[in-house]
Amino acid sequence: MMDSRQVSGRSARFRRRAGLCLLVLVVVAGTGWTMAALWFQAPQALRMVLMACAVVTGAGLIWLASRRPARAWAGVLVAGVAVGLWWSSILPRNDRDWAPDVAHIVTGRVEGNALTLYNVRDFEWRGENDFTPRWQTRRYDLDQLNSVDLFSSVWASPAIAHTLIGFGFANGERIVFSIEIRKEKGEAFSEIGGFFKEFELALIASDENDIIRLRTDARGETVSLFPLKVTPEQARHLLLSYVALGNRLAEQPEFYQTLTSNCTTIIYQLARLAHPGIPFDWRILLSGYLPDYLHEHGMLKDGGPLDEIRRQAVIAPQNGRAEPYSAAIRAP
Structure with missing residues (x-):
């Protein structure tokens, strides 16, 4: 021994x-x-x-x-x-030479029931790199707010999607908010770069005819529309949370982070303000499965079988049709 x-x-x-x-x-x-x-x-x-x-x-x-x-x-x-x-010492900034589509961050002001949004994007897209830029000031009546939609845009792996939130009003107006990387001119998206302070965050507010048509028609992405089941109070709270986020980013820029500060995780954070009981789930990170998560928790307006909901949710490219875009993508 x-x-x-x-x-x-x-x-x-x-x-x-x-x-x-x-x-x-x-x-x-x-x-x-x-x-x-x-x-x-x-x-x-x-x-x-x-x-x-x-x-x-x-x-x-x-x-x-x-x-x-x-x-x-x-x-x-x-x-x-x-x-x-x-x-x-590497800090986010708002004064870089930004790409045209993220040149501005939406901001807003609420006075009573009147919401004013500044720098609403309304580009005319003829192709992904061929467009006429327009930035506008819009006014909305919060008493008219009556719907919330989730848009899920897939371009490669079905597990990863860009998620956007749209709000509808009784008078037919619609506005979509998109949390995006704020690219400089000549930059391209990089998942790895998103871990290393490569991009700032941008909050874009836009017409569906701009931000959704860009993805379906110009980029050829698969975009799906899922109406959400929310109360009027939750819809209003969520909308104003986006306005507050835009105001904050305009004053205090933040970095995009691939896992913790991306389009889906921030939507989850904002949604919890309106619906505190929403649990965290791996499908929030693998954003292509976010509709499955919402369906499981009864948050989709259509409560039918998920496969059928997903099939009907896909938006067909409109290819320059003249009829109002929002009505066309919701036509049966």
């Missing part, structure tokens, strides 16, 4: 090896994250140089770990603080 000194020696060696493995894991993960952050945030002229420095620093810390673990841990701490200070 081993004596106590042998047991103690083996235990010490195990702790050293475990500590070394943990240190190497921390360095590799930290270096990988730093390189990705530099790729999206470092000035282009310095990007490759800084990424090379990150690799050299990581390799040096791993080399030091096998000889002076305590110093290596101290180096990890210093490097982590330096990267953290740099990362915290």
Whole structure:
């Protein structure tokens, strides 16, 4: 049998090896994250140089770990603080050279039952990159608010969808709110970039003839319309929550975050203001399944079989037809 000194020696060696493995894991993960952050945030002229420095620093810390673990841990701490200070210095802004479709964020003012929205988008889209821009001021009577719709737009994987919320009024007016990335001119969406402060958030308010037709006709996305079951009080609360969000983003810009601050998670946060009992669910993250979640909780206006609801919800492209767009997409 081993004596106590042998047991103690083996235990010490195990702790050293475990500590070394943990240190190497921390360095590799930290270096990988730093390189990705530099790729999206470092000035282009310095990007490759800084990424090379990150690799050299990581390799040096791993080399030091096998000889002076305590110093290596101290180096990890210093490097982590330096990267953290740099990362915290990257702040969202509202004064970049924005792409035309997100050039403005909607804001609003409520006076009694009158809602005034500023910077409502009403573009005429002839193609995805061919359009006539128009930004307008609109006024709505909150007493006329009588419906809320969910739009789900799928472009690739059925598990991921862009979600929009529309509000209808008794006089036939409609307005759709869309939480989107605020791209600069020449930028393209990147799911990975959404983890690294690549985009700010934008709240767009628009006519259905703009924001829904763009997706169905110009982009060829599969867009579905799901009327929601809400009380007048919940509809009003939800609408005013969007107005408050737009006002806040116009004053205090925020970053888009792929998991925690995207079109669906923010809708969920706003919906909880109007309906506090809504539970969190994995289908909020995999937004293509959001209609399934709403159907399960009795929040779709149509309570029939889900497969049939989904089939009837798909909006057919209108291909430039002259009849009012909102009426056409709701025609039986």
